[in-house]
Amino acid sequence: MCLDFVNTLDDRFTDHPKELLASYRDLARFAEDAGVLSHQPVDHLCAQSEKSPQPAQRALKSAIQMREAMSEVFYALAREKPVPKSALAVLNHYVQQAAQHARLVPADGHFEWQFDPAQDNLESPLWPIVRSAAELLASDQLQYVRACASPTCEWLFLDESKNHRRRWCDMTKCGNRAKVQNFYKRQRNPT
Numbered sequence: 001m002c003l004d005f006v007n008t009l010d011d012r013f014t015d016h017p018k019e020l021l022a023s024y025r026d027l028a029r030f031a032e033d034a035g036v037l038s039h040q041p042v043d044h045l046c047a048q049s050e051k052s053p054q055p056a057q058r059a060l061k062s063a064i065q066m067r068e069a070m071s072e073v074f075y076a077l078a079r080e081k082p083v084p085k086s087a088l089a090v091l092n093h094y095v096q097q098a099a100q101h102a103r104l105v106p107a108d109g110h111f112e113w114q115f116d117p118a119q120d121n122l123e124s125p126l127w128p129i130v131r132s133a134a135e136l137l138a139s140d141q142l143q144y145v146r147a148c149a150s151p152t153c154e155w156l157f158l159d160e161s162k163n164h165r166r167r168w169c170d171m172t173k174c175g176n177r178a179k180v181q182n183f184y185k186r187q188r189n190p191t
């Protein structure tokens with residue numbers, strides 16, 4: 001989920017990146033689509049963002065700053081480069097902020113993490129997103145974070161395939177497109 005969040009700056013490495021989080025509403029809807037906030041609090045947050053546009057704008061700015069820090073960290077890892085300390089510091093700032101809104105609640109004989117009610121705080125969509133990043137960074141799944149091999153895509157994804165040799169974020173889109181391009185290249189330059 002945190003990798004999908006990084007992908008909300010589409011065409012990131014081109015001259016014309018597409019910002020998919022253009023408004024606070026986009027941020028809240030992302031959290032709903034990702035399944036981390038439910039419909040009702042998201043509706044409430046969207047209404048709230050219209051009533052208080054400045055705090056909403058600040059929350060959106062924070063979300064984008066957090067996303068860019070996550071992007072630097074995960075692309076560095078995917079490309080086996082050192083993780084920039086400044087990006088990790090920004091990410092840790094948001095990890096700590098989210099932790100201030102987290103608590104343990106009993107659930108079916110064990111305990112689970114729960115955040116403060118989402119509708120009360122415009123920054124609430126950030127908390128589960130940054131926790132997802134923190135959990136991935138602290139897990140043994142981290143080695144399977146990849147950047148899509150298609151030069152026109154480069155989306156981040158988690159390679160959960162059996163042999164961990166997946167190269168494209170989506171085989172039906174990026175993978176086939178790359179294969180078709182290779183095919184045409186071979187046709188044009190027969191060796």
Ligand SMILES: [Zn+2]
Nearest residue numbers: 148153169174
């Ligand atoms: Zn791709």
